[in-house]
Amino acid sequence: MHYQHVRNDAFARLERVFTGANLVAESAMRRWTHGPVQLQLEDIQELPLADVHAAIDLSDEPATAVTLSFQGDLGGALILLFGKEDGQRLAAMLTGRSLKFAHWEELEKSALAETGNLLACAYAQALAEAVERPLLPSTPLLVQGCGAYVLQEALKGQNFLSDVVVVCRTGCRYEGTQIHWWLLFIPAEPLCALLEEAEACFST
């Protein structure tokens, strides 16, 4: 049922919301890193929850997921997913510490969690403006391990929200370094319904 809801006009609106959110996120990343960060939304697709594992090829690679849920009656969740090297590059960029650290220490984990927090807040703000309702992300929850495990843990329980996931592949360029991550958006039914009704916000 959700799949049909999101497939139609609402998905096109979501693309526009996420493109706008990416600009907000880019501005936030520039302040956060004190540098010339460029973010590019490389791909956005809607997938059934069951197909996400196949679409994101991280099966044996160590990975990190940062999960935030939207508090309140609209619900929904955002998951930021990094492969090992991309996560290390981002942590190194934010902490100024070596890229080749052997273990993830509190500072590196915190750098990824906080990045997830600021990206989620940028996306939440764009979504909130689209549906004209407040969306407050929870504190970020960080999960690390092999890719398949991390994805499974991050998606655990999300099928109570929806059976569809919007998957965004994002590229981040910073002083010659290229970093990629996936952003997974799981909209709960009340949020899907509001996105469908929010035509006025997308008419210009």
Next chain:
Amino acid sequence: MMKTLLIVDDAAIVRTKIKEAATEAGWVVVGEAKNGKEAVELFVQKKPLIVTLDLVMPECDGLQALREILAVDPEAKVVVISALGQKDILKDAFKLGAADFLIKPFDRRMLINTLEQFVTEGYQSPTRAVLEQAV
């Protein structure tokens, strides 16, 4: 006047960035807390000139800590920190008596300007004026 600062944030990276910037600008960081409970304890012990207080934390959130700090010292200068899109919680903090605010992510200049207003005679924070209008 000794420029002393207590930093309260559950994120180590944010505490580190605030500490680096503030120390460079001549502030003495007298304590770092990961949650509201630690924040109140350290405030009582260290009596800092300024507290930077994250509002969304997993244990004893920032609003509760703000209430308790202001109950201990109604003149306490607490700069609350929130993320984008958290206007409502920011308004609540201001009504409780927060002295100013910062929106994450902030750069060094924004942080230092906000802290320095409390030791600069006659300085009025533009961010505080914005929030006063909103409330």
